[in-house]
Amino acid sequence: MMIIITIPLLLLTLVSSYADGWRVGETLDVSAIRSVVITGDASSIRITTDAGEPYQAETRGRRDGWFSRWYSSWFFNGCEDQSRMRIDGTTLNIAVASTRWFDLSDCSPEVSANIPAGGSVEIDQQAVMARLEGDFARLGLTSKAADLTLSGHASTVKIDSAALRAHLVYDMLRDDETIDVTAHSVDSYLDFGKPVPVDYTVTANASLIDSARPSVAGAKPAVTIKAEYARTTIR
Numbered sequence: 549m550m551i552i553i554t555i556p557l558l559l560l561t562l563v564s565s566y567a568d569g570w571r572v573g574e575t576l577d578v579s580a581i582r583s584v585v586i587t588g589d590a591s592s593i594r595i596t597t598d599a600g601e602p603y604q605a606e607t608r609g610r611r612d613g614w615f616s617r618w619y620s621s622w623f624f625n626g627c628e629d630q631s632r633m634r635i636d637g638t639t640l641n642i643a644v645a646s647t648r649w650f651d652l653s654d655c656s657p658e659v660s661a662n663i664p665a666g667g668s669v670e671i672d673q674q675a676v677m678a679r680l681e682g683d684f685a686r687l688g689l690t691s692k693a694a695d696l697t698l699s700g701h702a703s704t705v706k707i708d709s710a711a712l713r714a715h716l717v718y719d720m721l722r723d724d725e726t727i728d729v730t731a732h733s734v735d736s737y738l739d740f741g742k743p744v745p746v747d748y749t750v751t752a753n754a755s756l757i758d759s760a761r762p763s764v765a766g767a768k769p770a771v772t773i774k775a776e777y778a779r780t781t782i783r
Contacts, residue, residue, distance in 0.1 A: 576633055579603040581640045583668045584661060588631070588644035590675035591657040597665040597682025597700070605640060605661035607631035631657055644673065683720075707731070717741070718769075725769035734775045739783040746771060752778040759783075 578584075581603070586593060630645040644657045668686035671678060675693045684702040694709040698716045705727045707714065714729065714736040721740060729736065740746065745764035748771035750757055755775075759782035773780060 575604040575606040576635065576640070577603065578605045578635070578640055578661060578663050580638055581605075581635070581663050581667060582638040583670070584640045584642065584663060585670045585672075586642045586644065586659060587672045588642075589657060590673055591631075591644045591659055591677075593659045593671065593676060593678040595660070595669055595678075595680050595682075596662045597667070597684065598662055599665065601662050603662055603664060605633060605642070605659075605663075607633065607642065607644065608658050608660075609656065631659070701725075705729075709734075712736070714738075721769070723768045727769060727771045729771075729773045729775070731773075731775045731778075733777045734773060735779045736773065737781045737783075738769075738771060740769055744769070746782060748780075748782060749773070750775075750778055750780055752776060754778075755780070757782070 632643045634641045642659055665683040666685050669684060670688040672690045676691050677695045680698045682700045686704040687702045689696060689707045691709040693711045695713045701718055701720050703724045707729045710732045712731045712734045717739040718741050745767035746769050747765055747767040748763045750773045752775045755778040757780050
C-alpha cells in the first residue's frame with residue numbers, strides 16, 4: 549500500500565513544480581490581459597469581466613462519478629489537474645489537462661478567470677461547457693460538443709461546433725453585434741433585450757425559428773446560422 553501511495557505523490561509533486569514557477573492551484577494576475585486562449589481536454593469554463601473583483605485566473609479539478617464523495621477523504625491528491633497557464637504579452641494561454649492516474653473516479657477540469665472588460669476569448673476543445681458574463685470584444689468557439697451561455701455583450705461571436713446549445717443574452721447593444729454559427733445540430737436562444745431590428749438568416753435542412761420580428765437586411769445585430777438541424781429563438 550505504501551508503494552501505491554508514494555508513487556503518485558512523487559509524480560504529482562514533479563508535475564506541480566513545472567511551468568516556469570507557476571504551480572497548479574495558484575492564481576495568475578491577469579490585469580493586463582486582453583485575450584484568453586483555451587485549448588486541450590474537455591472542461592467547464594467561467595469567464596467574467598467584473599471590475600469589482602480581482603483580475604485573476606486559475607484552474608482546478610472537480611471530482612465526480614461513483615466514488616466522488618469519499619475518494620478525496622481516502623486519497624491524497626484531492627483531484628488536482630495538470631492544466632497549464634502561460635502569459636504571452638497580453639494573451640493568457642490555458643492548456644487544459646486532467647489527472648487520471650490511479651483514479652477510481654473522474655476528475656473534471658475547471659477554468660475560471662476574471663479579465664478586464666473588452667477582451668476576447670478563444671476556445672478550441674473537443675467538448676466544453678462555457679459560461680461568460682460581462683463585456684467582450686470577441687468570442688470564438690470551436691468544438692465537437694458545446695454548451696455556451698453568454699450574459700452581457702460580445703461584439704463578435706463565431707462558433708463552429710457539431711452539436712451546440714447556445715444561450716446568448718445581451719444586456720446592452722452598440723450596433724456592432726455579429727453572430728455567426730456553423731453547426732450540425734444547434735439549439736440557440738438569442739435575447740437582445742429590446743425590440744431592435746435584427747438581420748438574421750437561418751440555413752438548415754430542418755429548422756424551427758421562433759421570432760416575432762421580421763429580418764431586416766443590413767441591421768445590427770446580424771445573425772447567421774448554418775446547420776443541418778436548427779432550432780432558433782430570437783427575442
